[in-house]
Amino acid sequence: MNMYRILLSTLLFFPLSLTAQVINLGQMNKQERHAYLVKKSIEVIKIFGPGYYREGAAPIISDYTHSFFYDTKEMLTAPEIEPILVKNNGRKYYEVICPYDTLTERLSWDFAAKIKIWEDDGQPIEVIFGNGIGVNFFARSYDCWIQEGVKDIEKIKYQKVEMPQYYINQLKD
Amino acid sequence: MKNYISLICVFLSFYSLVSCVNLEYYELDDNEHLFEQNRLFPRFKTKGENNSVIMAYPNVDSIMNSSVVIAKMDDAWNRMINSCTVDGRREFGFWICYDHENHTIWCCEMDSGPMVPYPDGGYVNLRELKTAKQRIQACAFFHTHTSFHLAQTSYSRTTGPSTDDNNLANNVFKIPGILYDYPLPNISGGHPVGKQHTIYKFGPDKRSPHYN
Numbered sequence: 243m244n245m246y247r248i249l250l251s252t253l254l255f256f257p258l259s260l261t262a263q264v265i266n267l268g269q270m271n272k273q274e275r276h277a278y279l280v281k282k283s284i285e286v287i288k289i290f291g292p293g294y295y296r297e298g299a300a301p302i303i304s305d306y307t308h309s310f311f312y313d314t315k316e317m318l319t320a321p322e323i324e325p326i327l328v329k330n331n332g333r334k335y336y337e338v339i340c341p342y343d344t345l346t347e348r349l350s351w352d353f354a355a356k357i358k359i360w361e362d363d364g365q366p367i368e369v370i371f372g373n374g375i376g377v378n379f380f381a382r383s384y385d386c387w388i389q390e391g392v393k394d395i396e397k398i399k400y401q402k403v404e405m406p407q408y409y410i411n412q413l414k415d
Numbered sequence: 416m417k418n419y420i421s422l423i424c425v426f427l428s429f430y431s432l433v434s435c436v437n438l439e440y441y442e443l444d445d446n447e448h449l450f451e452q453n454r455l456f457p458r459f460k461t462k463g464e465n466n467s468v469i470m471a472y473p474n475v476d477s478i479m480n481s482s483v484v485i486a487k488m489d490d491a492w493n494r495m496i497n498s499c500t501v502d503g504r505r506e507f508g509f510w511i512c513y514d515h516e517n518h519t520i521w522c523c524e525m526d527s528g529p530m531v532p533y534p535d536g537g538y539v540n541l542r543e544l545k546t547a548k549q550r551i552q553a554c555a556f557f558h559t560h561t562s563f564h565l566a567q568t569s570y571s572r573t574t575g576p577s578t579d580d581n582n583l584a585n586n587v588f589k590i591p592g593i594l595y596d597y598p599l600p601n602i603s604g605g606h607p608v609g610k611q612h613t614i615y616k617f618g619p620d621k622r623s624p625h626y627n
Contacts (some may be wrong), residue, residue: 294597320568320605350536350577373536374573380605381568399535408543412550413588
């Protein structure tokens with residue numbers, strides 16, 4: 243009897259647990275979606291490039307449609323992830339740009355982090371940090387990284403721009 | 416009325432005569448083919464005045480079309496590709512100068528950045544221009560970004576001139592910047608090595624004339 247109860251409850255709750263994992267951002271209202279994107283972005287930054295996390299910086303959120311052009315694809319990606327990129331053509335995603343105070347800090351790029359997140363499942367696609375380097379989740383999914391753990395050596399190092407002193411004066415007229 | 420017009424004519428003739436006497440006008444050589452579009456930038460020298468020699472510089476398109484520069488940029492790119500290992504990669508770059516005496520473009524020696532692992536951003540600090548001649552002649556700077564063909568597929572890199580590259584060209588050096596990198600917007604680890612890079616120009620079109 244107990245076995246039946248366990249089986250019954252498993253059958254009842256299995257679909258619920260599945261739907262709990264899939265978060266469709268397109269079905270959320272703007273406020274909920276914004277909150278999710280910010281929360282997820284902070285999570286990604288803290289895991290892959292903790293040096294680039296800036297508390298209180300208001301992120302800029304935009305929405306795009308993934309498009310992978312056939313004519314340039316060979317130049318951009320590894321052969322094993324090309325089919326994944328092509329398969330995802332037409333999928334909508336959000337881009338969250340996390341700024342930093344450019345008056346007090348100088349990074350190679352004008353953002354601390356830029357995170358892309360799919361609309362239909364809320365999963366991160368790619369994160370690029372202020373030094374221009376990032377991690378994509380095409381070949382190895384975000385969940386896979388989380389389950390296996392991210393080693394310190396795999397994290398993107400915090401780097402600010404350090405200009406040699408002689409750069410500033412040598413070409414002044 | 417006629418008197419007024421005559422007076423103005425006399426004044427203008429006198430002024431132009433004085434101007435011709437006081438100014439020595441140097442045009443670029445007739446056989447100077449590199450800077451066809453820069454023929455409107457002759458050098459002037461005013462007699463008896465200090466700080467008056469104007470040295471004009473070629474624009475970035477002329478620099479990019481110079482065979483000397485193209486050969487050196489290709490060399491830098493090949494060195495960058497050959498220096499890549501599974502552990503890291505390095506950027507290469509050099510200053511580009513314009514010799515005002517001979518109207519020729521020449522390149523300083525190649526500089527290379529440190530070997531950096533793939534999760535780190537690459538960079539190259541170009542050498543200090545130590546002589547006054549080099550500082551006056553510097554007309555552009557070039558560098559490469561790096562290949563990710565030996566990086567893990569999970570790593571990505573944004574391509575094209577960075578905010579810092581633009582800042583160097585526009586605000587620090589105030590001369591054109593030239594970059595070899597892959598096409599926009601980004602690359603991921605493990606991309607094919609033989610794929611063609613592209614050339615980017617950023618910053619001003621040319622260095623402002625130098626007053627000696």
